Amino acid sequence: MRRLSLVAMIAVAGLMIPASAQAADGVAGVDVSNWTGDIDWAKVRDAGGRFAFVQATEGVDYRNARFDAQYGGAAAVGLIRSAYHFAQPHETDGAAQADYFVDNGGAWISDGQTLPGVLDVEDNPYKDKNGKNTCYDLSPEDMVTWIRDFTTRYHQRTKRPAIIYTTTSWWKTCTGDSTKFGKNPLWLARWGAEPGELPSGWKKHTFWQSADKGPIVGGQDSFNGTESQLKSLANPPAEVTVSGAAKSRKLYTITLKNTGPHAVTDVRLAGRTFGGQKVVKAGPGCSFSGTAVRCVIPKVNPGHSIRVTIATKPSKARGTVGINVTVGSVKVSLKAR
Structure with a gap:
């Protein structure tokens, strides 16, 4: 038996927006959460922003109260958007958190403006509350299993590979620098002038968060490519x-x-x-x-x-x-x- 692939492009109509400003490393974008507050998305667009990451969920019991307004507001002015989930790997298995994410805003839709959802895995910010270490007290093997379970379930639910947000240092420490997730687009967090070293498994980053506070609103991000390529990621063949x-x-x-x-x-x-x-x-x-x-x-x-x-x-x-x-x-x- 021989297996071959047939690719047919499907065009999806979207809103027209002005020609985009190019960030130093590609197309400019932002990331926001409940803490960002109310956002004037037209100003984001006019300032050169072309995409937005919006926090949807955390663990299995938190949903951003401003998510609908932020996520819908970005799309209303023609921005490409994506939802992200802040992982709490010590609370439940990865599949359960993927389900919660998809059910509460993280589902991919074929509208030409929606990127795959994001799994945000990074240093444990609640050490004083949960008593866990940087890696949430998971071994590298268990963390890899947790990430695999999340990304597998997300793909089952949406037919899209989840974007992974992380830092190179956390990835090395908490996954043993796993090479198993190279097919998932990488959103690299490294604040500074250059992306620097990548986690193992990736030959390039797809997105880069270069600052936690940017000149537009929220975090400062860029897409590693052209606006046309960004749209293709939102609307694949x-x-x-x-x-x-x-x-x-x-x-x-x-x-x-x-x-x-x-x-x-x-x-x-x-x-x-x-x-x-x-x-x-x-x-x-x-x-x-x-x-x-x-x-x-x-x-x-x-x-x-x-x-x-x-x-x-x-x-x-x-x-x-x-x-x-x-x-x-x-x-x-x-x-x-």
Whole structure:
């Protein structure tokens, strides 16, 4: 069985905003929380801000009282936004906190303005209250497990990889400098003129928090790329994995699996047999004549699969038989002897 990827872009309309100001390391943005208070988001936009991180939750019992106003206000003026969760790894497992986050503002939506949610893991600020150390009294192995459980559940719920916010020093100390999360975008916290050394597992940062208080409002951040790339992170292409198998000389299956965050519609499959075979049955959504078959799949939802089965009249001739299938720009050849 051969696995290939089919990528189809889905355009999502968004609000028009003025040309963005470029920060020293990319596109300028801010991060805010309940402590930031009420925000004039139009001023943020006019000052050059193009995105905002807004705290949504902490642990499993805190939700930012200003979240709806801050998160909705950023979107209303055309900013790209993301929600973040402040981790409390000693309180519950990672999956439980991911669920609380998604259920209370951290869910990704396909509107062209929403980035994946953020897992904020950093020094324990409540040592005097909870009596835990910098790493919340978790070993590096247990911390890696906790982060894995959070990011895995978040991906299951949203089909997006969570952004991870951390510092290099904390990551080294509390995860043993784990290399297991390089597929998650990195939001690096390092206050100063340069991002500096990265945690292991990442070759580059996606976002950089260079100061806890910036010239616009809240924390000072930048996206490591262009505004177009930032929009692509908020609105990624659809992804369909195409795989197939020759079950016998007269039966073939093609599986279309939506591995991306968008529903995919009007997926078209075309196939032609070789080796003297004729198609006698095909479905779902297929028509056929002689050696040719055509199928139209109306919709494949994220995380779902559609299997097309094609039956042929076996050839009396010896040798290799099979079917060549095309799905978009992807070509698969299924052969049987």
